[in-house]
Amino acid sequence: MNEFVLFFFIPLAWFVTAFMIEAGSVVMIPVCRYENYREKMLIVLGSLWAIIATSLVYLVVSLDTIFAPVMFVTGAVLYAPLMVLIIMLAFHHFSIGVAEGSSTLGKHSMERTFLVLALPFALIVAFLGNTLFTSVFSGYGFCVHNLLTLDITPNYTQMIFNAFNWVFFIGVVMYVVYFTVVFYGIKERLLVGALGLTLANILFLVSTYEWLPVVFNSAVNNAGFWIYIIILYAYLYIATTRNVPFRQAWIFLLTFIGAMMFGVFTQGRILEDIVPAGTVGPLPGVPASLLLTNAATLTAGAIVLGMAGLLVLGGITAVSYKVLYKVATERVEAKKATVK
Secondary structure, three states: HHHHHHHHHHHHHHHHHHHHHHHHHHHHHOOOOOHHHHHHHHHHHHHHHHHHHHHHHHHHHHHHHOHHHHHHHHHHHHHHHHHHHHHHHHHHHHHHHHHHHHHHOOOHHHHHHHHHHHHHHHHHHHHHHHHHHHHHHOOEEEEEEEOOOOEEEEEEEHHOOHHHHHHHHHHOOOOOOOOOOHHHHHHHHHHHHHHHHHHHHHHHHHHHHHOOOHHHHHHHHHHHHHHHHHHHHHHHHHHHOOOOOOOHHHHHEEEEEHHHHHHHOOOOEOOOOOOOOOOOOOOOEHHHHOOOOOHHHHHHHHHHHHHHHHHHHHHHHHHHHHHHHHHHHHHHHHHHHHHH
């Protein structure tokens, strides 16, 4: 896989992991003991806005820099679902913003109402993001009339209503359940977390076996993949039975690594289901390296993107953690100590 393709997978994995924390926090509100985790959830939700928005913008800039020759094609094919995703994300953040404002004013019933209202928007954003992801790699929804001239049109019905998209999405939802149980250390939901992780693994393997065999074969034949799965189960038990230092950071890192592993396992191929093996190489699909910007521009762009990633994504994440999360957490703990 061409190393420049990592400029797509790294910001994508960062965005997915950050959004998973936010979506998981909202999803768990109706099913966990809300009052026990209310303050933690609000602090987490309040600290993620900048990370999610910045990583999404950085992802778009990366795509435009690394895959400039084909951005007009992907823009034409994916324009509608991407615009709906952005609008739904705006409504999602609006609901969370109102909930935070209600919390500040002491209106806890309104706070919970708007957090629950944010739930369907979170699910729609996650589903549309999943649809974009699965369609690009499988080819569902891309009607290729002439691959050489990039004559490609969309079929949104096929893009959304295909089995791969739905099976993979349910797997993502199951992983979010596991992720949230571990992130908050919800002891009374250990079995729920274990069930969520098991179902997620089954659905991911089944969907890739059926529709992305390149990914499936890369995963099951890699010892690192199975070690990673064992670590996820072990960490679920440890995080819900013991007080683990930096528990949230560890599960964030593990999820980010998992997303990166999936990217590497694709071997840099897209449109796998509609471009048979032998068309542009021994494996099915189109090598992303064929779609890259010209070499000189790509090298210069990669340097700028690398520096921007460290300064912008790294900086925003560090500030959000230090100012919005850690300080707020310390304030809550100090308040509890004073009350006692």
